Amino acid sequence: MTNEVFISPRATARLVVTMPPAPSRLADALAADIANDYVTLTSTTDAFRHLASLARQRFTVMIPYIDKVGAAWAAELFETTEAIERILVIRDASQLSSCAEAGRRLERATTRIIDYGGGDLRQETFHAKIVLADGVAAYVGSANLLRRSKAANLECGMLVEGPAVHAVKVLVDAVANMAKAVSMRG
Numbered sequence: 599m600t601n602e603v604f605i606s607p608r609a610t611a612r613l614v615v616t617m618p619p620a621p622s623r624l625a626d627a628l629a630a631d632i633a634n635d636y637v638t639l640t641s642t643t644d645a646f647r648h649l650a651s652l653a654r655q656r657f658t659v660m661i662p663y664i665d666k667v668g669a670a671w672a673a674e675l676f677e678t679t680e681a682i683e684r685i686l687v688i689r690d691a692s693q694l695s696s697c698a699e700a701g702r703r704l705e706r707a708t709t710r711i712i713d714y715g716g717g718d719l720r721q722e723t724f725h726a727k728i729v730l731a732d733g734v735a736a737y738v739g740s741a742n743l744l745r746r747s748k749a750a751n752l753e754c755g756m757l758v759e760g761p762a763v764h765a766v767k768v769l770v771d772a773v774a775n776m777a778k779a780v781s782m783r784g
Contacts, residue, residue, distance in 0.1 A: 608760045608761060609758060609759065609760035609761055609762035609763075610758070610759045610760055611756050611757065611758045611759075611762075612638070612640045612645075612756070612757045613637075613638075613639055613640065613754065613755075613756065614639075614640045614641070614642050614645040614737060614739060614753075614754065614755045614756065614757050615639045615640070615641065615642065615752065615753060615754050615755075616641065616642040616643075616741060616747060616748065616749070616750075616751060616752065616753035617639075617641075617752065618750060618751070618752055619749060619750055624752060640757060642737075642739075642741050642747070642748070642753055642755070643671075643748065645729075645737050645755070645757045646671075646675055646729055646737065647675065647678070648735070648757070649675075649729050649730070649731040649735055649736070649737060649757075650675040650676070650678050650679040650681075650731070651678070651679070651680075652731040652732065652734060652735050653679045653680065653681035653731035653732050654680055654681060654682075654732060655681060655682055655683065655732050656681055656682070656683040656684075656685065656730075656732055656733075657675070657676065657679040657681035657683070657684050657685070657729075657730070657731055657732075658683075658685040658686075658687065658728070658729070658730040658770050658774070659672055659675065659676075659685070659686050659687070659728075659729050659743070660686075660687035660714075660724070660726060660727070660728040660729070660730070660770060660773065661687075661688065661727045661728070661729075661741070661742050661743050662688060662689035662715075662723070662724060662725055662726075662727070662742065663688075663689065663693070663742040663743065663744055664688055664693050664694065664697065664701075664742070664743040664744065665693075665696075665697065665743070665744045665745055666696075666697045666698060666700045666701070666745075667700075667744065667745035667748055667749075668697075668742065668743025668744045668745065668747070668748065669694065669697035669700035669701045669703070669704045669743065670700040670703070670704075671743060671748055672686065672704050672707075672743050673700060673703040673704040673706075673707045675729075676704065676707035676708055677707045681731075681732070682709075683709050683710065684707060684708045684709045684710075685708065685709065685710045685711075685712065685774060686704065686708045686710070686711045686712070687711075687712040687714050687724075687770075687773060687774070687777065688711070688712075688713065688714070688743075689713075689714060689715045689723055689724065690713065690715065691711055691713040694711075710774075712773070712774060712777040713777070714773060714777040724773070726738070727739050727740060727741055727742060727755065728766060728769075728770060730763075730766055730767060730770050732767075733763055733764065733766075733767035734759065734760075734763060735757065735758065735759040735763060736757075736758050736763045736766040736767070737755050737756070737757050737758075738755055738756055738758065738766060739753060739754055739755015739756060740753045740754055740755060741753040741755060
């Protein structure tokens with residue numbers, strides 16, 4: 599171990615969740631726990647919107663799997679951000695063709711799409727789910743850009759702001775620098 603500081607005292611972190619739809623046994627169990635009165639859970643959609651609103655230079659969504667609902671969800675984020683660069687990193691860019699108009703809308707809303715891994719299972723790829731605003735705030739968690747991740751599955755992640763985000767930015771920058779961009783615009 600080194601003498602490095604691993605956690606900045608100025609960093610903030612919030613638990614981000616997508617709750618299962620009602621009626622939910624999990625929601626009932628949370629409501630029954632007295633600690634629930636002192637815990638704030640941020641919805642995944644709210645966290646993603648917050649990150650899109652913060653970004654000014656670069657807004658990156660690095661999530662491997664996408665469907666029609668997720669493409670519309672991501673397109674909304676990319677359309678509302680003021681970021682100059684709007685980068686989508688997905689595992690296999692051909693997924694966008696199965697998203698019909700939502701996929702085309704997402705393509706138009708981004709400035710760059712990176713295919714990290716593609717359909718060839720022998721290639722290096724990723725399973726991480728990261729949404730990054732400039733390098734000042736990030737979501738790191740389990741949610742894909744899928745209907746179930748937006749509205750059905752229990753998904754959890756952390757929304758981190760402050761100096762602790764630097765490590766996430768370094769990782770995302772490395773992915774952006776080494777991965778091939780997909781030319782989808784004709």
